Amino acid sequence: MKKVFSDEDLIKNLSLYYLNRHLKKKPMEKYHRTIDESPLHDREKYKKKAEILLLNSFMHHFPEVKFEDLTCESPDFIAKFNDKKIGIELTEVINHLEMKKVESNLNKMFRQAEILLEQEDTTKYRGVYFLGFHPNIKFERLEEQEENILNIYKSIKKGKPFGCVKSVRKSFHRRNVFITHEYNMNLFDELCSEKILELIEKKNEKFPYYDTSVDECWLVIVSDMNSIASRYTFIQDKEHLNEVKSPFHKIFHLENLCGNITSIK
Structure with missing residues (x-):
């Protein structure tokens, strides 16, 4: 277990x-x-x-x-x-206290998308994926979360943004599929x-x-x-x-x- x-x-x-x-x-x-x-x-x-x-x-x-x-x-x-x-x-x-819950929900969706990709073909998709999202992303309901997971999964498979995903950038990783947020700094x-x-x-x-x-x-x-x-x-x-x-x-x-x-x- x-x-x-x-x-x-x-x-x-x-x-x-x-x-x-x-x-x-x-x-x-x-x-x-x-x-x-x-x-x-x-x-x-x-x-x-x-x-x-x-x-x-x-x-x-x-x-x-x-x-x-x-x-x-x-x-x-x-x-x-x-x-x-x-x-x-x-x-x-x-x-950003208001972003803590958003980040927690995103991380849960990342894990599910990683599992899908690794189950399909770890060798093909291994890498670190930095994703940016459209500001209107929703995940209050289970159906919305499931749709977001599929959008993340499809974006990585296609190598280009899909659905709620605004941008995709890939970096090398020798073992696993790892999905995280794109690092964008706000000047102010x-x-x-x-x-x-x-x-x-x-x-x-x-x-x-x-x-x-x-x-x-x-x-x-x-x-x-x-x-x-x-x-x-x-x-x-x-x-x-x-x-x-x-x-x-x-x-x-x-x-x-x-x-x-x-x-x-």
Whole structure:
């Protein structure tokens, strides 16, 4: 019986990260194996693997950081850095809350279209497909979702847009069929600094409950640039981040596409 939370989706996510040449593949694979060997429930394993992927760019800025506990909670990870025991709390800042549900529905349809294509001929259709969609796409009803899945399937088979699909771009992948959103940046797609500050305030409230055995506790706020709900082009009123007050020893904002990092505290 196939696990409800199998590694299949995560492997596909990892494949997308592999397209970014800066992925630290060896430590990432080692960390994933460690999580696999843990007694965590499959749901928690999936969550932890996804979280450690988001920290890939962070590892480039802090190559000396060595993760020691990948399966703890409050904070999410325990690491060693400069002979100190560091707790790392990871959280994602959502820039477009209204797009979160849209993205979730799209991802479900992508998985179904991938299954159809792989069942038909994995060798013929393997690759990473970046799809753009017309703005009037609908998926409230099951019939609409099924029609969208067929449109996605036909667009990839034909190699050109069909139905709700506005654009199709293909990139090489050696094993699977992977469908994701086309990455289009809006020149004025700002991330309001208030959203970051609100997130810090929420984490500040939980700080007293974190592991007290660590020497320092860092907060890493991530904008997942592979997500249409999280991406941004610039932080609005960035100077407001200098006013932050928090018990966290260090606070960073990280975007995981180019790896840009902002030290907030």
